[in-house]
Amino acid sequence: MLRLNDAVEKALSEMILTSEQILAIAGRFCLAMREGLAGRESSLKMRPSYLDKPTGQETGTYAAIDFGGTNIRVMRVKLMGGGRYEIERASSFKVFHAEGRQIFAKMASELKKVLVPGEPIALGHVFSFPFQQNQVNQAILLHWTKEIKIPGVEGEDVTRLLKEALEIEGMGYVIPRAVLNDTVGTYLTFAYQEPAAGIASICGTGHNSCCLCLTAGQERIVNLESGNFDPLTQTHYDRLLDEQAETPGQQRLEKMVGGRYLGELFRLMSSDCLDSPWQAYEIRTEDLMGLLDPRARQSFKALKATPEDLVVLGRIARALIKRAACLTAATYLGMLHYMDPTEGRHYAVGIDGSLYQHNALFAEQLNYILRRYSRQVAGIHGVGQGSVLGAAIAAALTMR
Numbered sequence: 001m002l003r004l005n006d007a008v009e010k011a012l013s014e015m016i017l018t019s020e021q022i023l024a025i026a027g028r029f030c031l032a033m034r035e036g037l038a039g040r041e042s043s044l045k046m047r048p049s050y051l052d053k054p055t056g057q058e059t060g061t062y063a064a065i066d067f068g069g070t071n072i073r074v075m076r077v078k079l080m081g082g083g084r085y086e087i088e089r090a091s092s093f094k095v096f097h098a099e100g101r102q103i104f105a106k107m108a109s110e111l112k113k114v115l116v117p118g119e120p121i122a123l124g125h126v127f128s129f130p131f132q133q134n135q136v137n138q139a140i141l142l143h144w145t146k147e148i149k150i151p152g153v154e155g156e157d158v159t160r161l162l163k164e165a166l167e168i169e170g171m172g173y174v175i176p177r178a179v180l181n182d183t184v185g186t187y188l189t190f191a192y193q194e195p196a197a198g199i200a201s202i203c204g205t206g207h208n209s210c211c212l213c214l215t216a217g218q219e220r221i222v223n224l225e226s227g228n229f230d231p232l233t234q235t236h237y238d239r240l241l242d243e244q245a246e247t248p249g250q251q252r253l254e255k256m257v258g259g260r261y262l263g264e265l266f267r268l269m270s271s272d273c274l275d276s277p278w279q280a281y282e283i284r285t286e287d288l289m290g291l292l293d294p295r296a297r298q299s300f301k302a303l304k305a306t307p308e309d310l311v312v313l314g315r316i317a318r319a320l321i322k323r324a325a326c327l328t329a330a331t332y333l334g335m336l337h338y339m340d341p342t343e344g345r346h347y348a349v350g351i352d353g354s355l356y357q358h359n360a361l362f363a364e365q366l367n368y369i370l371r372r373y374s375r376q377v378a379g380i381h382g383v384g385q386g387s388v389l390g391a392a393i394a395a396a397l398t399m400r
């Protein structure tokens with residue numbers, strides 16, 4: 001039977017977070033928010049979104065683009081008010097290896113398929129990477145994340161690249177109005193239906209959150225870029241993954257909780273104990289589900305392992321998923337405390353992303369920790385289609 005070696009056993013025990021550790025992380029997170037908002041040195045970028053909270057009464061038909069981690073989706077969306085909407089037409093394609101301009105050209109041609117030719121339409125664009133923004137319709141990419149590397153976009157304004165592509169495609173009738181992070185998109189979709197919305201988060205390929213913050217006397221939606229949160233205690237395998245990643249030293253929290261990385265952490269740990277046939281990043285986080293569910297274990301990646309071995313590998317998968325949920329919950333506790341240190345106000349938390357939507361262990365653990373340590377949670381909800389609908393709502397908000 002497979003035996004875990006001392007290094008893996010050590011990492012597994014380091015991954016169990018005690019109550020004290022969870023609360024200490026929440027405290028450090030809250031402090032990092034304060035420092036970031038005050039413009040002092042912080043691992044949190046704290047970017048204001050230039051968008052107001054929706055009322056739920058926004059109406060009209062809009063074009064929406066969602067440039068996420070793996071896929072790019074385009075849509076024609078009708079907002080009907082009262083929190084209701086209809087996706088009229090949609091298309092999507094996988095992010096492929098090419099120059100930035102080619103990706104934007106493909107985005108424009110896909111969009112053409114879902115819109116009415118010649119009909120003027122306002123567009124909202126969700127761009128799920130860290131960017132610098134001085135107005136609602138501008139986003140200068142600071143750097144790629146989630147192991148994506150598309151040349152020719154870093155340091156550029158993605159709205160300008162999009163406008164150029166639309167012009168070349170003869171689509172001057174599409175008017176880009178807003179560019180926003182996917183957490184902000186999720187927040188808008190959530191708040192369109194839920195007045196108590198306070199926090200929105202993505203727990204998918206990547207990880208990040210936004211929340212309502214009081215800045216310069218005004219309540220604003222602020223994108224924390226919390227995937228970059230640090231300091232966190234890393235295990236030997238976290239350090240190994242970080243050293244081999246595209247962006248060593250950056251996105252330390254995301255590398256412990258993001259779907260892009262959990263499968264790879266699993267691979268690094270299990271390869272230390274067994275002759276592993278896997279290539280780097282070959283194990284996807286979805287594959288770990290097979291190890292968590294006893295009925296699905298045998299299907300795990302055609303590995304020549306006995307049922308007992310799979311139980312042992314299941315320990316690694318469980319520990320990784322549980323730690324991801326505890327760390328994520330700790331950051332929400334930090335946000336709730338920042339938003340109301342008296343802890344008298346209640347906020348609803350909206351979450352989009354495959355890890356939350358499809359991994360029951362992650363969702364259960366996250367809910368459990370949040371409810372155990374905070375009395376401020378008005379509800380925790382999955383927000384399907386969060387970012388792309390948010391792009392349409394953002395376009396509507398700019399027409400006010």
Ligand code: BGC
Binds near residue numbers: 146182205206227254
């Ligand atoms: C990006 C964020 C994004 C998150 C979720 C991270 O890698 O830096 O901007 O919100 O992924 O997609």
